[in-house]
Amino acid sequence: MAPRSKEPRISVNKLAEYLDCKAARRTKILQDQKFPQDYIVVYYKEASEAIAQFLSNNMQDISILDRAIRVLEQRSGDTIQAQRRINGNIDAIENFQSMADDIDFGAMEPSLGANSPETLKIRGVSVSVRPEITLIGKNKRGQFQNGSIKLHFSKNFSLSEDAAAYVSAILNTYTKDILMQNGSVSSRSR
Numbered sequence: 001m002a003p004r005s006k007e008p009r010i011s012v013n014k015l016a017e018y019l020d021c022k023a024a025r026r027t028k029i030l031q032d033q034k035f036p037q038d039y040i041v042v043y044y045k046e047a048s049e050a051i052a053q054f055l056s057n058n059m060q061d062i063s064i065l066d067r068a069i070r071v072l073e074q075r076s077g078d079t080i081q082a083q084r085r086i087n088g089n090i091d092a093i094e095n096f097q098s099m100a101d102d103i104d105f106g107a108m109e110p111s112l113g114a115n116s117p118e119t120l121k122i123r124g125v126s127v128s129v130r131p132e133i134t135l136i137g138k139n140k141r142g143q144f145q146n147g148s149i150k151l152h153f154s155k156n157f158s159l160s161e162d163a164a165a166y167v168s169a170i171l172n173t174y175t176k177d178i179l180m181q182n183g184s185v186s187s188r189s190r
Contacts, residue, residue, distance in 0.1 A: 009033060009119070009126040012170050013152055016163040043085055044153035046072055047092035051151060052132040056112045059100060065093050092153050108137035108147055120174045129174040146180045 010018070010033050018029045042048070050068030057064065072090050077083030110133050119126040131148035139145050148171050152159055159167065 007126055008124060009128065011128045011130075012150060012167055012174075013154075015127060015170070016152075016159060016166045017157045019166050020160050020163040021157070041085075044089055044092050047089040047096070047153060048132060048151055050093055051096050052112055054100075055103075055133050055149065056110050058105065058110055059103065062097075062100075065097055065100075069093055088153075088155070105135060106137070107139075108135035108145065110135055110149075113148065118178050120170065120178060122170075122173075127170065127174075129170060129178075131171060131174070131179075134175075134179055146175050148175045148179060 010029075014029055014033070018026055021029075046068060050065055054061065054064045069090055072086050072093075075086050077086050113131040113134050117130055119128050121127070129148075129150065132151050133149035135145075135147035135149070137145055137147075150167060150171055152167070
């Protein structure tokens, strides 16, 4: 068993799952947070990186997504698990492409989020939010606004409306407390 984590911590996605799952799954999430694995494979790493790059480019270059799919299609997984992960990333990018036209940043300018951002402290628990995209712009009155976008991929735990609301509230708090230099937080939700 891995050594116990010194500080209570959880990711925003795991927190949303925890708040909206059954008792047995909650116990497993808590155990994984107390005794983290030494190495965790990020299942949707390639999809997340390609989509974040596309969004940060203000959705101007669709070839970013097409190129990521082509690169993934050329990979051969050594194991069934590796091949499933590759196919899962391709599916995630293709699903995103089908809804990309519905995204509108308005007057907000997107940029990539930090790789190792500060965590949000909530009642002594360190919550890793790590938004993939940060937004900055001006509202209709010319005042600065900030915002952030968190991507969520999962075949096992789709966000319910309640879980999505939890993530949205935490992102709002994170943006207000950590990212915002001046101005206000845009509360537009997608």
